Amino acid sequence: MLNQEMINYWKKSACEDIITAEGLFRIGRYLPCLFYCHLFLEKIIKALVVKDTGKTAPFGHKLTRLVKFISSVNFTPEQLDLLDEVTAFNIKARYEDYKFAVHKKATQEYTQDYLTKTKAFYLWLQEKL
Template sequence: MDLKKQVGYWHRGSLSDIDTAGILIEKNKYPEGMFFCHLAIEKILKAVYVKTQSEFAPKSHNLFMLSEKAGIDLKDDIEYFFGILMMYQTQGRYPEPSPVVHSKTQIFQFLDKTKEVRAWLEKML
């Protein structure tokens, strides 16, 4: 697959995943919804990486590493938020109990923040 198609692939996946996150969160499936929030950010980061670096995206789920390799300078609030998302992606992949439980209000705020950060990253495409 050529690089332009790769950018489109990751971009479309990110759009689908943010929609899925919203559906899951609306149905009170908070950990699953947050996992998809992570996926939405991971995939848009990979789209930006392919666009800016002209090579296929690394096979990694680490939002910090993907941001750094794509040359994206993260503000402190986004770094903090990525830490939260990374917690949920680990919880979604491995059967370890989460040390932190977030409220319904916080989860909806995280969904909004995911949409905001995703839109910011999308402007880099």
Template structure:
């Protein structure tokens, strides 16, 4: 059984792995998966943050807004960070099950994915910095 610190490290480790996958997808121009992987990176970092602050298992959800709320992180997010979370939210489902792949690919073009990737990386690093003891 893992202790709390091990749980935090577990979530950060798989978030880091997904970060590299997102970068690979960006290089390969697999834009649907860039959005999806960016969502996963932040979701896992938020679960690490939750473990660190609440010392218990977070509820089962992929909802980034909900994870920010229940972890207490929402109270210290900037408006830009909140907007970024709002941007990432639908990419979990939309990227995996696109209703209209062509329409989504118009939105998730190279420029947009580079922006999302950059913001995700900054947000991820910010969360990790908050976890430094």
């Protein structure tokens, strides 16, 4: 796959995941919504990795590790903190022993806050492509 094809793949897939996250939020499925917030950020970050490196994005889900491959964007400490917080949704939504703990926190208000933050961050990253 050519670099532009990989970038387009990650962008399209991220866009689909935003739609999924919004749909999950609308029906009150807050924990899966948070998981998809992580997923769409991971995919737009991987598109930027391909753009900057000219190579396939590395495997992995830790967002702060992935952004280290992006040289064209300077991330603020606040943005890196958000990425760390969102990375936890990937783990906590997938493993049963963590699900229960985060499920209590995944209220409508909590989830709305992260959905709003991650969508805004996604749009900011998309501008860099």
